[in-house]
Amino acid sequence: MNDLELATELADLADSISHRHFIAQDFTVETKPDLTPVTECDRAVEQAIMDRLGEARPDDSVLGEEFGSHGTSPRRWIVDPIDGTKNFVRGVPIWATLISLYDGETPVLGLVSAPALGRRWWAQTGQGAFAQALGQPARRIHVSEVDDLGDASLSYASLDGWKELGIIEDFLTLCASMWRTRGYGDFYSYMLLAEGAVDLACEPELALYDMGALVPIVLEAGGTFTNTAGAPGPFGGNAVASNSRLHEAALDILGHIEPAGTAD
CATH class of the missing domain: 3.30.540.10 (Fructose-1,6-Bisphosphatase, subunit A, domain 1)
Incomplete structure (x- = not known):
């Protein structure tokens, strides 16, 4: 097997x-x-x-x-x-x-x-x-080709964690720059991203077990998965995932802020 x-x-x-x-x-x-x-x-x-x-x-x-x-x-x-x-x-x-x-x-x-x-x-x-x-x-999936935040859809989990991270205003700025925002939340945000149904997904505080399975699916669908500081993979304590085309624009708004700590 x-x-x-x-x-x-x-x-x-x-x-x-x-x-x-x-x-x-x-x-x-x-x-x-x-x-x-x-x-x-x-x-x-x-x-x-x-x-x-x-x-x-x-x-x-x-x-x-x-x-x-x-x-x-x-x-x-x-x-x-x-x-x-x-x-x-x-x-x-x-x-x-x-x-x-x-x-x-x-x-x-x-x-x-x-x-x-x-x-x-x-x-x-x-x-x-x-x-x-x-x-x-089964069908093969791929991220979207949207290349402008103003045309893009963002999925997130909640607002409280962004306040605790100290960048709630930056996150709200990101939301205001998007065409559409919805709180689909948890794993579902990232699977919708991998399918091309949304274009950006992020969460302010996550453990390794929250992200481990998401990363290979997002990457193999053509996306990018980092933390708010731009470090790739599931080891950085939080997540910013995108269709790759929007990644730097999202990180620029969130300020490349290091998370308070990491979870393993």
Whole structure:
């Protein structure tokens, strides 16, 4: 079984746990020390993925949102069991399991599975990015060709984090320069970007497990993914992703501001 086949199996496993509980809304919600919600579904999905990786890739390391890091291999699986937990607990279908594999800081693959939307996206480095709707054949996806902010659509998550980062006015300036802004939020902003449905996506505070799976999909779709300081990849504590044509213009408005810290 190759890595993408394994990632697909892991996503199927995750969906089999999370989706039925989402439909039934039969779970309890706790608040973590960082004041974000977590459910037993988050933990059950991550545990199931870790267990399967322990069988199929015992020499690889794993980083998950709920149970942290395990192993020391540079080949590392990065897992967010339910990205969009606040949506999950309120019955909003925009949530997904994020699975990626990195060799050191080099992305190998990323997979995003959103069973409540009936959608899945994936990419392997050098092999393109793909999306599939339930019951439909997979299709290759690519970012848009919009090259002016005034003609472009921006998707974001919230405003509070930009205030905490100290650049809320810069972010609002960016919003005012766009043709359209919408808060699609979480993983969905970046998948819409990869499909060419929006042209720019950004968030002020993110952990590695929030971004690991997004990066290879955006890059393989022809996009660019950095932090606000322009550092590429998912390691910079926040995200600015674009169709590549708009990237420098967006960073110029946001001021190339270094995030307060990074999360691993």
